[in-house]
Amino acid sequence: MVTVAVGQMGLARMADLSPWKGAGFGMFSTVDGVDARFVRVTGMRQGAVIPLRLPPSLEQRESRLRTLPSASGLGALADRVAAGTWEQISLGDAMRRYQKQRDEGRLELRDTRALEELRRAASQGSRPVGASLPLTRMLEGAETATPPGEVLALEAVELVVWRFRFDPAGPALRAEPIQVLRRPLQPEGS
């Protein structure tokens, strides 16, 4: 018990392990829990920065990165992101995909939640709906792009693990990057 706890303290100090995890009993001692960390993934194309939403199949990798950020973990996630086929979609595409999946009986709860989020955002007018809505998704398995979805040819991807802290002077939550990886991608055929 002591050995594991000492190792956990070392990892927390030197490798940014969240103090809440790793059997060191650091829970409820800091804001810096796993929920205070987040990963942003963006793709670059023709000078534009496109936010990429990680698919469910990469959630555990993302969760591990938030708990213990590492260059190797970030690199492995970047490999998966770079190897994926990314599709730019609109709200209409998302609804068509929902209908299609529902008809085929392979709808996941996650998809209905995502759709509800989109509908709520649209109804509240908190986001511009239509062409400027930056929706992307990674195709999984044998999926093909939903017409008229556009497959994104990315030139580079950037992954950043962020951590926020509570600033009592604000009062505010202020985020800082704790791991950054930018990876240029080889154009197809080169």
Next chain:
Amino acid sequence: MARRSRKAATPSVSSNPEPSGSSNGEPAAHGVGTLDVCAMLALVILLLHVDETWWVRLSLTALAISGLLFPSIRLRWEVWLVAALVVLAGDLANWESADNHKFLIGYWCLAFACALRAERRVETLATAARWMIALAFGLAVLWKLSSGDYLDGSFFSYELLIDPRFANVARLFGGVTPDVLAANAAARASLIAWDGTLTSVALEVPGALRPAVLFLTWWTLAIEVAIALGFALAPRLRAAWWRNGLLLLFVAAVYAIAPVIGFGSVLTAMGYAQCREDERRWRIAYLLGFILLQAYRASWSVLNDAVVRVLQT
């Protein structure tokens, strides 16, 4: 030889040697001995509070039900060794999400296996329980003392302003209305959005928050220090009310707010195990605490809201 003599002279929390003829380390009261009760409490924990991974859940459910049904199984050290290995393997497989108490449950199973191999089983288990409680609280204290955002009140400010588990406490004692809570949760969601570009968001803070933050920060630290010392120094400090009373107070107060019932359950199970033979009332109190926690688990939100309604009237 000299070392053995020194050890024998050291006062112990549970100094009752096991009487001969006892099947589980203690004269059976109403047919159930100390080790039996400790084993059953641990089996209930394995049934209700371990990792959700299918192979962990499946194997431990089978093991726990078998142990609860058949007394001969629950006092075999091999069974507890297997339980410890399954719990800890599950924790390692899900290390990024495994809570600290899930490791503590694994350690407790391992302690059980070791105690059942020992000559003085009840006493060995009591010593393990006492040190595990002291260490868990001692490490929690170390983390809090070394964490700048705990000592300056940032941690509890954040929890009261955003964490829905603290919503009732925040509303009762900090003046955090549901609107403020919702606004702060929305601000946090904007900050961490996958397609966001924000690097900071402002929070709404009611004026009455500071006293609640100060109280929670220092009360939590003080009681954790007292419990760690109480259990670490138990052989010298014979005052049972200190360690037992404070641990039960901690469990009752903390797990009423933060529903980490698995942690409370393993603490009360270990609390029961470390009681001396002459501390029967404390044993009953730990048993009641354990049972209440399981009931609390089933209806935490309903009970919590009911308490708030009573306090508000």
